[in-house]
Amino acid sequence: MALIEQEVKIALEAESFARLKSGLGLDGVAPRQQVNHYYDSNxxxxxxxxAALRLRQYDQVSEWTFKQALDQFQALEITQTNAERLDSVPTSLAGAWIQDAGILGALAKVGLAPQDLVVRYGFQTNRWTLNLGWGELVLDQTLYGDQVDYELELEAQDLHLAQDYIAKLSQTYDFPLLAADKKIARVSAYYAELEKNK
Structure with a gap:
């Protein structure tokens, strides 16, 4: 199913993340763990x-998601949900891993077929979610290599309301409003820097 995702993403430091998590009453809540792998052509x-193609694995299910940025706050998102977690992460996508016509069509629009794609990056995210009724607030702790980073996301149909809400959280919990890059951008920059310093 294709949808347009709208979200505001803010980068957090560890201390701000801890303060916000505590203030929102999420300290006693276990996070939902997910392991993400991103694919691209050589x-x-x-x-x-x-754009990006992601395999996200939870404890019991998995999903393939194609995302393509439309602007700073919006992205086209098409997801194929699988009824079970994959036993192993495919290193290439030759075969019938992806069956969703929407994802296959989106890949074709950028000149790719599944067999052109290989796994590029993997990382784990611990996610705390709070349903606000009008939007979904997410606190993410992402681990890759020797790094841990933190972010606040607010997905909502009304971006102005989301931005105002985050501004109020920023004042209440004393954190700067620093826009966060997409996770894949942060992870790929980290690994590119490692490669450069070899």
Missing amino acids: QSALKAAR
Whole structure:
């Protein structure tokens, strides 16, 4: 199913994350753990198209998601949900891993077929979610390599309301309003820097 995702993402420091998590009453709540793997062609065609293909695995289910940025706050998102977690993460997508016509069509629009894609990055995210009724507030702790980073996301249909709400949280819990890059951008920058320093 295709949808337009709208969200505001704010980068947090560890102390701000802890303060916000506590203030929102999420300290005693276990996070939902997810392991994400991102795929692209050897020529980084998805990255060039401001798109990504992600395999997200939870405890019992998994999902393939194609995302393509439309602007700073919006992205086209198409997801294929699988009834079970995959036994292993495929290193390439030759075969019938992806069956959703929407995802296959989106890949074709950027000149790719599943067999053109290989796994590029993997990381784990611990996610705390709070339903606000009009939007979904998410606190993420993401682990990759020797890094841990933190972010606040607010997904809502009304972006102005989301931005105002985050501004109030910023004042209440004393954190700066620093826009967060997408997770895949942060992870790929980290690994590119490691590669450069070899």
